[in-house]
Amino acid sequence: MKYIVLLKQTPDTAELPKITPEQALAGNEGVTKVMNPWDEYAVEEGIRLKERYGGETVAMSMGPEEVNEALKSALAMGCDRAVRLWDEAFEGSDVWGTALVLAKGIEKDGGADIVLTGKMSVDGNAGAVAHGVACKLGVSLLTQVAKIVEVTEETITVERLLDEGRETVVAPLPAVVSVVKEINEPRYPTFIRIRKASRAKIPVLSAADLGLSPEEVGASAAKVKWVNLEKPAPKKRQVVIIEGETPEEKAAKLLDYLMNVEKVI
Amino acid sequence: MSVLVWIDQFRGRVQPASWETLGLARTLAEDGRVVAVVIGEGVENVAQDAIAYGADAVLLYDDPLYRDFRFETYNAALKDATTSENPVLVLFPATTRGRDLSASFACTMDLGLAPDAQAVQVEEGRVVVKRPVYSGNMIATVVVETTPAVVSLRPRTAPMPEKDASRSGEVVKKGAVIDGSQVKTQVVGFEEKEAGEVSLTDARIIVSGGRGVKGPEGFEPLRELARVLGAAIGASRAAVDAGWISYDHQVGQTGKTVRPDVYIACGISGAIQHQAGMRESKIIVAINKDPEAPIFQIADYGIVDDLFKIVPALTKEARKRLGAS
Numbered sequence: 001m002k003y004i005v006l007l008k009q010t011p012d013t014a015e016l017p018k019i020t021p022e023q024a025l026a027g028n029e030g031v032t033k034v035m036n037p038w039d040e041y042a043v044e045e046g047i048r049l050k051e052r053y054g055g056e057t058v059a060m061s062m063g064p065e066e067v068n069e070a071l072k073s074a075l076a077m078g079c080d081r082a083v084r085l086w087d088e089a090f091e092g093s094d095v096w097g098t099a100l101v102l103a104k105g106i107e108k109d110g111g112a113d114i115v116l117t118g119k120m121s122v123d124g125n126a127g128a129v130a131h132g133v134a135c136k137l138g139v140s141l142l143t144q145v146a147k148i149v150e151v152t153e154e155t156i157t158v159e160r161l162l163d164e165g166r167e168t169v170v171a172p173l174p175a176v177v178s179v180v181k182e183i184n185e186p187r188y189p190t191f192i193r194i195r196k197a198s199r200a201k202i203p204v205l206s207a208a209d210l211g212l213s214p215e216e217v218g219a220s221a222a223k224v225k226w227v228n229l230e231k232p233a234p235k236k237r238q239v240v241i242i243e244g245e246t247p248e249e250k251a252a253k254l255l256d257y258l259m260n261v262e263k264v265i
Numbered sequence: 266m267s268v269l270v271w272i273d274q275f276r277g278r279v280q281p282a283s284w285e286t287l288g289l290a291r292t293l294a295e296d297g298r299v300v301a302v303v304i305g306e307g308v309e310n311v312a313q314d315a316i317a318y319g320a321d322a323v324l325l326y327d328d329p330l331y332r333d334f335r336f337e338t339y340n341a342a343l344k345d346a347t348t349s350e351n352p353v354l355v356l357f358p359a360t361t362r363g364r365d366l367s368a369s370f371a372c373t374m375d376l377g378l379a380p381d382a383q384a385v386q387v388e389e390g391r392v393v394v395k396r397p398v399y400s401g402n403m404i405a406t407v408v409v410e411t412t413p414a415v416v417s418l419r420p421r422t423a424p425m426p427e428k429d430a431s432r433s434g435e436v437v438k439k440g441a442v443i444d445g446s447q448v449k450t451q452v453v454g455f456e457e458k459e460a461g462e463v464s465l466t467d468a469r470i471i472v473s474g475g476r477g478v479k480g481p482e483g484f485e486p487l488r489e490l491a492r493v494l495g496a497a498i499g500a501s502r503a504a505v506d507a508g509w510i511s512y513d514h515q516v517g518q519t520g521k522t523v524r525p526d527v528y529i530a531c532g533i534s535g536a537i538q539h540q541a542g543m544r545e546s547k548i549i550v551a552i553n554k555d556p557e558a559p560i561f562q563i564a565d566y567g568i569v570d571d572l573f574k575i576v577p578a579l580t581k582e583a584r585k586r587l588g589a590s
Binding site: 021037038095096099128131143144162165167223229247251254255257 | 275276278280333336360361362365368369371372373375376377378379380381393396397398399400401402403404405406407408409410411449450451452453454455456457458466469470494511512513515518519520527537538541544545547548549550551561562563564565566567568569570574575578579581583586587
């Protein structure tokens with residue numbers, strides 16, 4: 001079995017509020033970057049699958065050289081190798097352009113039985129890369145996956161988390177699986193693995209390597225264009241601290257506000 | 266100009282955000298046609314409701330093939346609907362299923378996708394969308410360059426339209442549009458969530474707990490208050506990571522984004538990651554022992570006290586006033 005984990009490097013979540021629209025549009029956020037937190041669950045599951053069924057787990061990402069750091073984190077967690085996909089032509093790709101590059105990267109690497117990815121990125125928030133990659137590869141798509149129940153030579157059985165409950169689904173391999181946080185608890189890499197990963201040489205594949213022509217990817221191929229980015233207008237809130245002698249008095253006052261002033265209950 | 270709206274239903278129960286989306290479509294279409302797409306098994310009543318909520322017509326894909334949500338079958342039905350209606354816009358409620366299906370459908374049809382929109386406009390035939398990015402820390406304006414555009418609408422951003430059972434419209438029965446034997450994905454089991462739970466994304470009121478609830482049993486008083494108020498239960502990442510409550514209750518950057526009328530944060534300090542998921546709430550109430558907790562900076566009302574004293578008092582008082590059980 002072969003597993004490929006698709007991951008993205010994103011700003012550290014604690015730093016997201018500091019980024020300005022100008023920095024974001026310039027593609028230089030000027031903050032600490034880490035592996036997209038949602039993707040950590042995908043990396044962990046990719047490693048667990050290897051531990052359960054044997055085989056190889058490969059980390060893959062599209063992005064410039066700085067992305068090597070996130071790929072090295074995946075290696076430190078236990079992935080066998082990493083592949084980076086980058087070319088200036090990829091710059092400005094929308095989600096379908098990104099999905100096309102990743103799909104070509106997977107094919108170039110010899111394909112995979114299971115492709116794993118996180119639910120969404122903390123910066124773009126589209127949550128559509130898994131859908132795009134499955135579509136471009138023409139393989140099964142399983143989303144909201146909270147448990148991989150079983151993998152056989154030909155099929156994968158998973159539990160999906162719905163708003164209404166949990167659903168068990170069987171689909172043929174190969175499959176693209178996007179995972180939710182419930183699926184596992186990502187491991188911390190050991191010191192030895194971090195040291196080893198820091199020395200890893202990560203190969204880079206260009207548009208030409210992937211057989212992609214520049215007009216298929218990047219800003220010119222994008223079907224959705226970002227025309228503006230702004231900070232949300234902060235809601236003006238001035239907290240009213242509710243005082244009172246007893247909890248009962250405070251509770252009654254709060255309900256007065258909510259029912260009679262705000263009329264929201 | 267016509268607008269297509271996919272109605273999210275599960276076993277005949279419609280996610281309310283579908284009707285909000287239909288209401289927005291009605292506004293955007295002006296004099297044009299609003300066509301609802303209903304896919305499922307035994308869902309003719311959903312089609313009738315779609316008319317009552319504002320659809321001019323419904324394309325009804327009703328067949329055992331559609332009993333379970335599967336990308337292959339639902340995409341095929343949507344493709345059929347899009348081909349026959351030629352819409353400017355295909356709208357989905359940005360529910361879990363709506364976001365999944367809109368993404369898969371858009372890619373299958375090679376169309377531009379704008380997920381989780383909080384505002385949608387049609388300007389000279391082009392669809393322009395405002396959507397939160399950077400986990401709610403920025404708002405992007407995006408132009409979709411394809412026709413149709415595929416957009417999902419964030420729940421509780423458009424008003425719920427009035428239901429008018431006297432409205433009339435055509436229901437076009439379409440049935441199965443692909444050969445079932447071609448569909449390889451099979452749903453083999455389903456375990457329903459605890460009955461009576463209110464969904465977080467649709468909730469008008471949310472009672473949410475954090476580290477301050479101290480343990481799984483600490484959520485009990487919150488649940489009691491939620492029952493009286495008809496509220497959903499939320500949680501901070503700290504409470505979920507501690508294993509006190511399941512992940513589907515998590516509000517915040519790595520959980521759900523909510524915008525209820527009232528968000529009651531109990532024992533939640535209000536880390537920036539939590540704020541990203543709830544600060545769009547209309548009214549925020551903070552109950553916390555620590556007067557320095559950041560949650561008070563974004564709250565409208567605050568009580569600096571022990572939640573285990575305040576929450577039961579609130580429950581008692583609310584029960585008295587609302588006459589709830």
